[in-house]
Amino acid sequence: MFLPAEPLFKTLIADPREPCTGITAYGNQSRFEGAVGTAFEFLRYVPNDGTQWGWGVFGDGFILLDENGATFPMRGGDWHVGMYICESTGPISHRLEFEHQSAHLGDSLQDSREPIFFSRENLNYVFSWQPQEYFRLYAGIGAWYNMYPRGLALFSSLGLEFYTPATNLGGALFRGYATGDLKWVQETEATNKSFQLGLQLKFDQHEDRDVRLALLYYDGNSEFGQFYRDHDEHWGFGIYFDP
Amino acid sequence: MPCFACFGDELRFLPPQPVFDRLIGDPREPQTALMANLSFPRFEGSVGPQLEFLQWRPLDGSRWGWGIQGASFIELDSLGHFVYPERVSDWYLGMYFSESSGSFSHRFEYTHVSSHLGDELFDELQRFIYTRESFRWTTSFKPSDSFRLYAGLGYYPHIAPQEKPFFMHGGLELYTGNFGFLLGTVGRGYFTYDLKIKDEAGGVVNQNFQWGFQWKAQKENSQSIRIALSYYNGNSEYGQFYQNEDHHWGAGIYFDP
Secondary structure, eight states: SSSSSSSSSSTTTTTSSOOOHHHHHESSSSEEEEEEEEEEEEEEETTTTEEEEEEEEEEEEEEEEOBBTEEEEEEEEEEEEEEEEEEETTTEEEOOOOOOOOEEEOGGGGOOOOOOOEEEEEEEEEEEEEEEEEEEEEEEEEEEEEEEEEEEEEEEEEEEEEEEOOOEEEEEEEEEEEEEEEEEEEEEEEEEEEEEEEEEEOTTTTTOOEEEEEEEEEEEEEEGGOOOTTEEEEEEEEEEEOO | OOOOETTTEEEEOOSSSSSSOOTTOOOTSEEEEEEEEEETTEEEEEEEOOOEEEEOOOOSSSSEEEEEEEEEEEEHHHHHHOOOOOEEEEEEEEEEEEEEETOOOOOOEEEEEEEEEGGTTTOOOOOEEEEEEEEEEEEEEEEETEEEEEEEEEEEEESSSSOOOOOEEEEEEEEEEOOEEEOOOOEEEEEEEEEEEETTOOEEEEEEEEEEEEEETTTTTTEEEEEEEEEEEEEOOSSSEEEEEEEEEEEEEEOOO
């Protein structure tokens, strides 16, 4: 199948660096995050043995903004672009990604902070197990190379997704969800923790497109590359659109 | 499948395709693409998803849509050895209403845009605050699969730096017939022309020409890959350089969802 409508590997909605489109308002700081992201699957192979295979590309951009009245000066921006192959058999799916990341200091800090050259590539693998609709577990491991600034290369992740049963309201399906994502980064010796409690709205439970409203908490080192050595703890409200 | 219907009308939540087809010739339409500048050692990247919340299909054959769109555009220098420092990035976020009846479709958008100087240029240029909100109306006429014409008007209720607030926009799309391509897929050639006239920076006429190949699984599908050669002539589309002329050739690959 050429250019299927949706990617085979379902988005890891708990991972704050998974491609998605959304806005997050920090609750404990005058700060906002914006994200635009998408995945595009080229090919889907469905052999007779019950497996499915996918190959595609993805890209996303993340922006961190201060708030100064009606203006939102930019603190930082990160870009990710990559390619993946994935496989799915029943409740188990796998994804192998090659990803490039670059991070850029926001122009509001032009006169107050020196930008660092932050650019790198990684190869990462994620295993996902979703035995039923209400529960998903995933784990991943990866390694950076061509790292600027130089650092130790390994990272790993572990996450959970829980969903309530869905309710039909006005033609849309509503369900609650809770997620947790842990990311260990050898370079900073940090474990970044991200938790979400939210509502997911879909038209059909078998479609990936959704709108999510969530309360979130993040504790760890900043996900924005220009601040990767800085501790970041925040909670916030977000609205996310998974295409 | 859940469906909300009243008096035979259909209201669809999160439909797979928006009512108003993307303007593929407009370099600032939300799009996901990688482009190489053939006139200067530069690259551009963009990510631009669009999500329609609601689609209403009354019995009279018209379709109505309400959704959001966001996009980010980045321009990079190329210094060799896989080093691509950032010159500028622009970010768009907006909401739209659209309608379609037969050959005509319309879109009314509200869009916020901000532009940010890339950190590569911090030692050379002083950034300025570039932020705008705009209302834009676009009418599209597509009498056949091979031809589309569109035109619109826009107004900036908030614009910094201060400039005159009106702009006009138009363009066309021409397509060849579909032909069989690899492994049962289809392809077709296309040409687009996009024109923007803005009453800013002393008067701006931005033109974009694109010659390309569109590749789909089936001709009815919206998902496509496009490979195109383009020529841009006007002032830069990047806000931090909106007063600077920009003429360049480019080659790009575009992923239409």
